[in-house]
Amino acid sequence: xxxxxxxxxxxxxxxxxxxxxxxxxxxxxxxxxxxxxxxxxxxxxxxxxxxxxxxxxxxxxxxxxxxxxxxxxxxxxxxxxxxxxxxxxx
Amino acid sequence: xxxxxxxxxxxxxxxxxxxxxxxxxxxxxxxxxxxxxxxxxxxxxxxxxxxxxxxxxxxxxxxxxxxxxxxxxxxxxxxxxxxxxxxxxxxxxxxxxxxxxxxxxxxxxxxxxxxxxxxxxxxxxxxxxxxxxxxxxxxxxxxxxxxxxxxxxxxxxxxxxxxxxxxxxxxxxxxxxxxxxxxxxxxxxxxxxxxxxxxxxxxxxxxxxxxxxxxxxxxxxxxxxxxxxxxxxxxxxxxxxxxxxxxxxxxxxxxxxxxxxxxxxxxxxxxxxxxxxxxxxxxxxxxxxxxxxxxxxxxxxxxxxxxxxxxxxxxxxxxxxxxxxxxxxxxxxxxxxxxxxxxxxxxxxxxxxxxxxxxxxxxxxxxxxxxxxxxxxxxxxxxxxxxxxxxxxxxxxxxxxxxxxxxxxxxxxxxxxxxxxxxxxxxxxxxxxxxxxxxxxxxxxxxxxxxxxxx
Numbered sequence: 001x002x003x004x005x006x007x008x009x010x011x012x013x014x015x016x017x018x019x020x021x022x023x024x025x026x027x028x029x030x031x032x033x034x035x036x037x038x039x040x041x042x043x044x045x046x047x048x049x050x051x052x053x054x055x056x057x058x059x060x061x062x063x064x065x066x067x068x069x070x071x072x073x074x075x076x077x078x079x080x081x082x083x084x085x086x087x088x089x090x
Numbered sequence: 091x092x093x094x095x096x097x098x099x100x101x102x103x104x105x106x107x108x109x110x111x112x113x114x115x116x117x118x119x120x121x122x123x124x125x126x127x128x129x130x131x132x133x134x135x136x137x138x139x140x141x142x143x144x145x146x147x148x149x150x151x152x153x154x155x156x157x158x159x160x161x162x163x164x165x166x167x168x169x170x171x172x173x174x175x176x177x178x179x180x181x182x183x184x185x186x187x188x189x190x191x192x193x194x195x196x197x198x199x200x201x202x203x204x205x206x207x208x209x210x211x212x213x214x215x216x217x218x219x220x221x222x223x224x225x226x227x228x229x230x231x232x233x234x235x236x237x238x239x240x241x242x243x244x245x246x247x248x249x250x251x252x253x254x255x256x257x258x259x260x261x262x263x264x265x266x267x268x269x270x271x272x273x274x275x276x277x278x279x280x281x282x283x284x285x286x287x288x289x290x291x292x293x294x295x296x297x298x299x300x301x302x303x304x305x306x307x308x309x310x311x312x313x314x315x316x317x318x319x320x321x322x323x324x325x326x327x328x329x330x331x332x333x334x335x336x337x338x339x340x341x342x343x344x345x346x347x348x349x350x351x352x353x354x355x356x357x358x359x360x361x362x363x364x365x366x367x368x369x370x371x372x373x374x375x376x377x378x379x380x381x382x383x384x385x386x387x388x389x390x391x392x393x394x395x396x397x398x399x400x401x402x403x404x405x406x407x408x409x410x411x412x413x414x415x416x417x418x419x420x421x422x423x424x425x426x427x428x429x430x431x432x433x434x435x436x437x438x439x440x441x442x443x444x445x446x447x448x449x450x451x452x453x454x455x456x457x458x459x460x461x462x463x464x465x466x467x468x469x470x471x472x473x474x475x476x477x478x479x480x481x482x483x484x485x486x487x488x489x490x491x492x493x494x495x496x497x498x499x500x501x502x503x504x505x506x507x508x509x510x511x512x513x514x515x516x517x518x519x520x521x522x523x524x525x526x527x528x529x530x531x532x533x534x535x536x537x538x539x540x541x542x543x544x545x
Binding site for chain 1: 091092093094095096097098099100101155156157158159342345346348349413
């Protein structure tokens with residue numbers, strides 16, 4: 001399994017989850033977990049996804065999601081999950 | 091399972107607090123390039139570097155993109171050039187040819203610095219060592235990306251004062267030959283005591299003879315992260331909580347370095363060497379070790395209490411870092427360069443920080459007098475005296491110390507020097523006007539200290 005963390009940060013609007021999920025569905029990427037919260041008036045969403053079945057390269061995925069974010073006035077980042085696991089687990 | 095608050099914390103460190111991996115440095119042994127012909131030696135060096143490091147920059151950038159953490163510098167360190175060139179170099183100009191070869195390879199590979207134009211002369215100089223040292227001014231003037239270092243002493247051997255005397259003259263000459271660029275040659279030249287074989291940070295990086303054929307070493311950074319954590323949760327708290335917080339933060343920063351190092355080693359097909367868990371500042375606002383010292387409770391670095399605050403910081407960084415990585419090495423600690431840290435520059439401009447106080451600080455931090463601009467009129471003997479003082483601190487305290495001072499040609503106290511980029515800018519600092527000439531004129535070496543005899 002290639003676990004990737006997608007983070008969405010910005011002003012809350014209608015359709016953030018719908019549009020992001022639609023993109024992931026078309027790219028054959030399975031969503032494992034979604035959580036969201038508001039920090040300092042900013043909407044924060046985190047998706048844990050499995051990228052093992054997609055045919056898109058990591059770079060392309062990152063670029064397309066970033067573009068989708070820009071269209072919605074949000075910042076969307078894609079990162080391999082190890083950076084978070086290593087940093088926060090002994 | 092990772093939770094959203096941990097993800098937010100990590101990304102805040104990266105996006106707002108300047109967390110980055112400062113350098114992936116590939117160490118390459120060039121011992122097998124030694125030949126009796128300068129041309130053949132240079133050809134072999136170029137070929138080996140191009141072969142082993144061809145994917146270094148791309149790998150660093152790929153890893154940075156995939157994990158979402160900037161890998162700022164990709165660099166190379168080599169076997170001390172004095173050893174590589176000892177069979178073929180008959181005059182300083184021969185060594186300069188090697189320097190130019192290294193510069194050409196660095197430019198072609200896209201690495202911003204290549205370190206190891208070095209000589210390790212802690213007990214004495216071979217003829218090749220001396221030739222290399224004498225070639226440094228011209229090599230630094232004729233190249234852009236080559237870094238040079240000379241190790242003049244160690245706890246085990248004492249201090250080679252002949253090399254110290256010579257280095258005073260070499261630093262001055264290097265400044266003179268690059269006077270049209272604010273003596274920038276000296277920013278690429280460092281004089282060390284107890285130099286580690288596996289340091290990934292410039293200008294002192296070289297690939298020691300105790301190392302294998304190739305290795306990947308990683309230097310982490312993150313003074314901004316420590317500063318933010320202290321500002322947000324440690325104002326007015328006791329030392330126990332302060333230290334615990336720095337330690338936890340150092341752990342997190344180092345874990346990122348460990349991940350990047352293992353990944354880089356795997357992709358490059360080269361063994362992982364060490365993580366250097368240093369707090370390395372940059373001229374960027376908020377990326378400052380001085381700011382941490384202020385956050386601990388000093389008005390400016392240089393105030394009474396600075397040495398204690400720095401000792402505390404350095405120790406907690408090590409304690410947090412060692413837990414996070416399987417192999418720790420290099421310099422590992424807090425760096426206190428002046429020109430590369432806006433908070434240090436402010437402290438000098440405010441009159442709070444002097445060279446003498448910086449010297450005291452080097453007793454408890456990881457390196458030494460770093461990136462300090464001094465008047466162009468400073469004598470070679472005075473520079474040798476500064477080098478001898480630092481080497482003595484390193485020798486007696488069994489730690490690495492270094493001197494990277496820039497006697498800026500044509501500049502005096504109060505002037506400012508602009509180096510640009512990561513090297514930053516610096517106010518020219520005052521050096522004691524009293525002479526040490528008669529001491530520096532003495533020949534020979536200072537013996538090793540009594541506590542070095544462990545056998």
